[in-house]
Amino acid sequence: MAEALVFAVIWLIAVIVAEIGFHRIQAHSMYYTISNQGHIALNAFNFLSSWLLPIFIFVVLLLIFVLIRFRAPDNSPKPSSVQTMRNKWYILLWVGTSFVLNIVFWLHPTAVDLETMFANWNHEQKQHPLIVNVTARQWEWIFSYPQYGIQQAVNARGQDELELPVGRPVKFFLRSEDPFHRYDVYADVIHSFWIPAFGIKEDVIPGETRTEFLIPQRVASYKTSPLVRVQCAEVCGPGHPYMEAPLYIVKAKQFHTWIAHQKSLQAHGA
Numbered sequence: 001m002a003e004a005l006v007f008a009v010i011w012l013i014a015v016i017v018a019e020i021g022f023h024r025i026q027a028h029s030m031y032y033t034i035s036n037q038g039h040i041a042l043n044a045f046n047f048l049s050s051w052l053l054p055i056f057i058f059v060v061l062l063l064i065f066v067l068i069r070f071r072a073p074d075n076s077p078k079p080s081s082v083q084t085m086r087n088k089w090y091i092l093l094w095v096g097t098s099f100v101l102n103i104v105f106w107l108h109p110t111a112v113d114l115e116t117m118f119a120n121w122n123h124e125q126k127q128h129p130l131i132v133n134v135t136a137r138q139w140e141w142i143f144s145y146p147q148y149g150i151q152q153a154v155n156a157r158g159q160d161e162l163e164l165p166v167g168r169p170v171k172f173f174l175r176s177e178d179p180f181h182r183y184d185v186y187a188d189v190i191h192s193f194w195i196p197a198f199g200i201k202e203d204v205i206p207g208e209t210r211t212e213f214l215i216p217q218r219v220a221s222y223k224t225s226p227l228v229r230v231q232c233a234e235v236c237g238p239g240h241p242y243m244e245a246p247l248y249i250v251k252a253k254q255f256h257t258w259i260a261h262q263k264s265l266q267a268h269g270a
Helices: 002-027 036-069 088-125 252-267
Strands: 130-137 140-144 162-165 170-176 191-195 200-204 210-214 229-232 244-250
Touching (some): 002 036, 036 088, 130 191, 140 244, 162 252, 244 252
Antiparallel strands (some): 191 229, 229 244
16 A cells, blocks of 8 residues: 555656646647647647646556566565455556546547537638649649639749648648549559648548648748648658648738739740
């Protein structure tokens, strides 16, 4: 009983110190997030980390405590005066706590955040979102804006780029390249549409069309943070590490200027 009391005190002190350190780090933002969906994911991560930290400390500290407290300095085993094969109260407490925590984590943040995301999507759908068709192919991202008649957005050097207006809902349609629009599962390979600063990562699978909804909430670019980029996160061949594209989040006026420039490039066959 004395050992259990000593361990509980050490564990409690370690948890308090760890939680204080975690919340101080969290206050300085551990991750650069610039979309509404990314903030949902970040809040879920912070919630789970805060709750799981005491459990992680308990398991690690218990191993260390047992190794130190019950060590045999001279390598000669000594029978304990108290032999306990099992402790039903400890088993019930451990299993019961694990069960309750899993139910809680399923309800929040999993179910609650999913419901929030679906509610946001339904709301954003009614706000005439910007449509961006994203085509993945070995090893390139192609972005088109059907509402503006832009078939492929590129910069002055002819490289693909993605530009979005801040504060406007965006709906991405994600497809793996299928030149003849036959939904041929053998047309290309599986890619993964990943924008770290948006907190989204969606597999792009041949023969399927997938969607993502979000609202960019801050003017930013790769110069602001390397997390503001489009990156393939699924190994898709030797060119996989270089399958990325720059992302620019700009004000509405600058976005319309960019759209006009893209139309000019397309009219001149760029």
